[in-house]
Amino acid sequence: MEFDLIEALRARTRVARGDVALGIGDDAALLEVPNGMQLVACTDTLVAGVHFVADTAPADLGWKSLAVNLSDLAAMGAEPAWALLAMTLPEADEAFVAGFGQGFAELAARHRVALVGGDTTEGPLTITVTALGMVPTGEALTRSGAHAGEAVFVTGALGDAAGALRFLRDSGIGIRDSDQHAASTCRSALFQRMLRPGPRVAAGLALRGLASACIDVSDGLLADLGHVCTASRVGAEVEIEALPVSEALRAAFDEASCRELALAGGDDYELCFTAPGESEAVIMATLAQAGCRATRIGRITAGSGIRVLDARGRALATPRKGWEHFSEARARRT
């Protein structure tokens, strides 16, 4: 790289933390983990054309590259602290880096995350963020603690990001065009959720001691609740009519599409968690204090697999579980 991109980002992402003994600028960062806390570490990569469409604004990409990692920390009930950024760019593009840094810094400041290291390399556009956080020893939320008989909850609303992606794919226009020409209120809301997902950090912290298992919804509810079931060796039933769907999604799609998007669409970064049903009132009140609402959507069962039930309790055929790759949208557009 012709100029030091990480240095440029460092200037934009200055977050003062007393636990950073040495930040960007040496061979490695030196960080302080207080006694009684466990370190929580995760890494996620975004690849152009796979995880985001090619004309995504750099600021949105900066935000999202951190958001997807903070979402993983949130799912553990961890408090985010530090991040490392590995950025591969086709060329040293100062405007790109400035925009990226702005979006990254905006979210980092919101959660007091210090950028403590990174690497910039030349190559196809790929962003890998490693996020580090902390949780009191033994208090982390995991995927493996769900028990038969417990209730299943999800924060916020599901399907918005997948709805935005489907709109892009079906309309054949780009994100920037859609901003300018098709910015009905509902679509704006969906795009906002796709481009600037808000990791449920406060909710994750609030759920410590309350949730028995937790995961973030990145691949889609069915897939991610499936991970909880596998790790916990249980099954689950989901009531399709209970799934929380936003007004924006309802305004943009018919009911069948809304349900499919809520069940299988990924990229929402809500938390799906389990807890004894009798905790519901406490959970709702605690989450409300954290600025988050949640919905009870089903129950954990003995056995394995997920059944989706209609209003009369009949099992429905479930749509494919996977996540709609951005590459599909891209393939249609090129």
Place this chain on the structure above:
Amino acid sequence: MEFDLIEALRARTRVARGDVALGIGDDAALLEVPNGMQLVACTDTLVAGVHFVADTAPADLGWKSLAVNLSDLAAMGAEPAWALLAMTLPEADEAFVAGFGQGFAELAARHRVALVGGDTTEGPLTITVTALGMVPTGEALTRSGAHAGEAVFVTGALGDAAGALRFLRDSGIGIRDSDQHAASTCRSALFQRMLRPGPRVAAGLALRGLASACIDVSDGLLADLGHVCTASRVGAEVEIEALPVSEALRAAFDEASCRELALAGGDDYELCFTAPGESEAVIMATLAQAGCRATRIGRITAGSGIRVLDARGRALATPRKGWEHFSEARARRT
């Protein structure tokens, strides 16, 4: 990805560590940093065609992707503990992952590094490793501690990896061809250094309390010693005849080329460090116990910049400081 590559790697890289409370398989890893230790964190990316030639064996790539990060930890005097791996692959290639995992695991086992998390994505071949280690609080080696009057040292030998790269570039053949057809002993040694660099972990640990500043030689001696000078606000003089050069490099190149490769060639992953000259005997003895030799190559001066001196103490014109990008070798071959 069609199958879970990280799971496949996990099976190959099982290192038992009591400080991994939760490893691969949840939203994030849970790790224990003992009281009195600082966490040391770094990340480095390898891009196909930039940091390694396209026909590099997967096992070599696995080794090197971890080695370059352990080298950064070594330069801090840190003991490596954990790694996260973000791997972007054009397709879910089981043979590639098996080979990569073997090389990665070989080096990880040597240094008791546990792979605790990762992400696999589809896209152009790019590998980002985040390495985490520990150092007793306040004992880390940094770039900023050098003082005028101190001596400059370097471990091992310089220029071998750059020599291998130059051979590839000049001969126009690939790595695998060179293995088979041109494997003279000296060239094998150079290729080994390029493909399987040995991070100086033991030397880094041994230098705690002895070195005043330290860096690993990844971009080339002039560039990396330059980083120490900048961070420490000092200059340096390097005696060209003192530079340690391997027998293998001497056998393959003339003296002028050897010197240029030793001064400016990158990718050797030796440690360059500073210390009071009177510590030399203690340092050499301590490093010898750690299985490493070092050479005194110059001194830190007041002021700024690096002067390279010949046997008579005259300043020489220095070659370009940068690192020879693999992309040059590739460009010549395609």
